[in-house]
Amino acid sequence: MKKKITSFQISILIFFLCLGLYEGIANVILYSSTKQNAWLVILLSIIFSFIPIALIISIINFEPNKNIIKKVEILLGKHLGNIINFILSVCIFMILILTCWNLFSFINIEYLNKTPQLFIGILFIGTSFYAIMKGIDVILKSGEIILYISLLLITIIILSLFGLPNFNNLKPFFSNSFNTFLFESIHLLSYTIIPTFVITIIPKNEINDNQKLTKLIVKSYIISQLFIFLVTFITITVLGPELATIYQFPTYYTVRKINVVGVIENTENFFSVLWIFSMYFIITMCLYYINTYVKEIFKIKTKKKEFFLLLLICLFTLYYSDKIFPSTINSINFMKKSYNYFIALIIFIIMVLLGIIIFQKGKKTSNNNAIQYSNNN
Amino acid sequence: MKKLLLLLISLTLCGCWNYKELNYLSIVSGIALEKSNDEYILGIQIINTQEKNNNFITLKTKGKTVHEALNNISLISSKKVYIGHNKLFIIDEKIAKEGIEQIIDFLMREPESHKQFQVLIAKNKTLNILENIPAKDILLLLEVASKQKGNITKVTYDELLSNIHKVGIEPVIPVIELNDTNKITLIGMSVFKGDKLLGYLNYNESLGFNLIRNNVKKDVISFKCDSNNYGSFEIVTLNTSFSIKIVNDNPFVNIDTIGSLYLSEINCDLDISKNSERKKLMGIINQQMKEIIKNTIETVKNEYNTDIFGFGYYLYQNNYQYWKNNHSNWNNLFKNIAYKINVDLNISKKGSILEPAKEG
Structure with missing residues (x-):
């Protein structure tokens, strides 16, 4: 049965998923290695992003009535499919843990520094738990509502920034080698595009107007990348590359500088809200992915069993998100050195593998159709 | 179950953890x-x-x-x-x-x-x-x-x-x-x-520094208008910018100050309604501003040898290749940096009287 999901809601979800891991993780690495040229790296990454986007779209379009877990089984067979599904779920779980850790530590550092991270976690995981129990349509509907709030906040922030940017901060251009640009743009994609792989858990046929989906997905990716570009551009021109490199959450401190005749102040909280929404969607979708995977494995059908299963997953996430990194230094080091190889690269390789098989299957089908057509004639 | 959950949420997430009266x-x-x-x-x-x-x-x-x-x-x-x-x-x-x-x-x-x-x-x-x-x-x-x-x-x-x-x-x-x-x-x-x-930096050097960095919004500056007497002017608008060229592999700074001033006090025999006298007066004022800037650069170069003006930063931003090759030697280059100062201030107001109030 089709749920009340629209392609527009999926594109909103992609927008939020792309932003989530940018602040506090991707931008920290980006500024430290490319400084004032970070905005150029993003422009380059937009070009490269078409490869993973094409792969995600091809996976979504294959067997439109099934989710990624079943698609993997169809494409790779039962045994290899199970292994790959397990690996994917572990990677998604790692993204979930990292996102949770990043979000909880942000709130802990900037707002509730006396509150244990675990309790901050309960706030978000609890909300995600509730949304998942209500179903994917509720998650996506909340995304649609949040988008309008976010757009209002973004407009206020951008208008308030008038007069603050110093475009000299962008100079010197191209002071990094081309290899650095190339490496960092790929690096950036691993934080902004790879997490969006989780949308493949939603079967295409569950979307009402799915004929528009491909177009909207591409548009959404481009808009989110351009938004990241805008955020980076503003951060460098307002804060300067030196301070952008020092802070863990540079955009937050950029927006903190806004003071419009003492009337519009503390707009950093607007930014926090926007960013927290993004992180919330990554957390919710990752939990949804893992929940669906475990449900498939244990063949869980009843709502009651799903409730306890999801509760268990949430508790597990809460525990690990609190314990995984002893400090921020460890988390940044992990994101710098290990995330790309242990999580992003694995997901990307699996995406490529699935993409190739889908392409070959498509070719075979079209060949068969052509033979059948010629035989008929 | 729902009631239990609601109770749990209201007890744990009431936001009182960081509460301080x-x-x-x-x-x-x-x-x-x-x-x-x-x-x-x-x-x-x-x-x-x-x-x-x-x-x-x-x-x-x-x-x-x-x-x-x-x-x-x-x-x-x-x-x-x-x-x-x-x-x-x-x-x-x-x-x-x-x-x-x-x-x-x-x-x-x-x-x-x-x-x-x-x-x-x-x-x-x-x-x-x-x-x-x-x-x-x-x-x-x-x-x-x-x-x-x-x-x-x-x-x-x-x-x-x-x-x-x-x-x-x-x-x-x-x-x-x-x-x-x-x-x-x-x-x-x-x-x-x-x-x-x-x-x-002393008073004039601080002023010179702020002039170069284009930080001066307003000030009243006195000048010697003849051998014994002083006049003063107030800055109305002021804009200073500098650019650096590389001449014989050495940086050369061009400092341009333009603006307008309000002639607030003249205690000498000068008739500023006359073009020649006004020109002479402006010559004195512009020369004084040049001296202030020059003395500041000389003091900073010779006494401190520290680039507080941001000449090096200008090169880093606008001539990265030169900066990359010479940044390790910047202290030396700064110490011997050549420069030219152009000051072009004009009188925009002269107060409510036509001639000096002093009896001639």
């Missing part, structure tokens, strides 16, 4: 830091809302680090120190000479602290300043002086930090002094190399 907070309005032997002596000015006349109190503690000293406040005050509203940070000359990087680290890390507060260097009696003068008065003085006087520029904490980390530019901080009658005076700008204080 305002009565139990010491809201810091200013911080001052001195050093004695190996220990920092920290002074914090706290807003005292209960007293009408004496609306602040100053607490002092010691510690090996700034944070330790701040935490030691708990030994003398029952209230929790809150530095989120701090607007002023005064650093003692002795600490600045040793290097300020160690002390700025804490305030940078501390999430409670807004990074937009003003920084000052105190030449003497650093803690006494906070003990005697409310931080808001110091800030007001700084605000007025930076708008009315050309020798003072406000420097916020994040600007300072940014300049410490930038290449080809060194930080400057305004200087405050407490005299014997417990009155404060802002006396100009201090010169740094990296995070270490090297010395001070």
Whole structure:
């Protein structure tokens, strides 16, 4: 049965998923290695992003009535499919843990520094738990509502920034080698595009107007990348590359500088809200992915069993998100050195593998159709 | 189940964890830091809302680090120190000479602290300043002086930090002094190399520095209009920019100052309605401005050899290849840097009289 999901809601979800891991993780690495040229790296990454986007779209379009877990089984067979599904779920779980850790530590550092991270976690995981129990349509509907709030906040922030940017901060251009640009743009994609792989858990046929989906997905990716570009551009021109490199959450401190005749102040909280929404969607979708995977494995059908299963997953996430990194230094080091190889690269390789098989299957089908057509004639 | 969940949520997520009653907070309005032997002596000015006349109190503690000293406040005050509203940070000359990087680290890390507060260097009696003068008065003085006087520029904490980390530019901080009658005076700008204080610029040098950095909004400057008498003018608009060319592999700075002024006082026999006399007067004024800028550059080059003007930063931004090849030798290049100053100020107003009021 089709749920009340629209392609527009999926594109909103992609927008939020792309932003989530940018602040506090991707931008920290980006500024430290490319400084004032970070905005150029993003422009380059937009070009490269078409490869993973094409792969995600091809996976979504294959067997439109099934989710990624079943698609993997169809494409790779039962045994290899199970292994790959397990690996994917572990990677998604790692993204979930990292996102949770990043979000909880942000709130802990900037707002509730006396509150244990675990309790901050309960706030978000609890909300995600509730949304998942209500179903994917509720998650996506909340995304649609949040988008309008976010757009209002973004407009206020951008208008308030008038007069603050110093475009000299962008100079010197191209002071990094081309290899650095190339490496960092790929690096950036691993934080902004790879997490969006989780949308493949939603079967295409569950979307009402799915004929528009491909177009909207591409548009959404481009808009989110351009938004990241805008955020980076503003951060460098307002804060300067030196301070952008020092802070863990540079955009937050950029927006903190806004003071419009003492009337519009503390707009950093607007930014926090926007960013927290993004992180919330990554957390919710990752939990949804893992929940669906475990449900498939244990063949869980009843709502009651799903409730306890999801509760268990949430508790597990809460525990690990609190314990995984002893400090921020460890988390940044992990994101710098290990995330790309242990999580992003694995997901990307699996995406490529699935993409190739889908392409070959498509070719075979079209060949068969052509033979059948010629035989008929 | 739902009721249990609701109860759990209302008990755990009511947002009271970080709750602090305002009565139990010491809201810091200013911080001052001195050093004695190996220990920092920290002074914090706290807003005292209960007293009408004496609306602040100053607490002092010691510690090996700034944070330790701040935490030691708990030994003398029952209230929790809150530095989120701090607007002023005064650093003692002795600490600045040793290097300020160690002390700025804490305030940078501390999430409670807004990074937009003003920084000052105190030449003497650093803690006494906070003990005697409310931080808001110091800030007001700084605000007025930076708008009315050309020798003072406000420097916020994040600007300072940014300049410490930038290449080809060194930080400057305004200087405050407490005299014997417990009155404060802002006396100009201090010169740094990296995070270490090297010395001070006098009134005219501070003005020259601010002219080059295009920080002067307004000032009244006197000039000798004949052998015995002085006149003065007020800056109406002023815009200074500099560009650097590479001549024979050496940087050459071109400084252009244009603007308009208000002739506020002439105590000599000059008829400014005459073109020739006005030209002569403008020649004197422009020459004086040139001298101010020139003397500043010479002092900074020869006495301190630190690029507070940002000539190196200009090259880093606009001629990266040259900067890349020469940044290790920048101290030498700066010491011998050649420059040309062009000043073009014009009279836009001359007051309400046509001729000098002085009897001829």
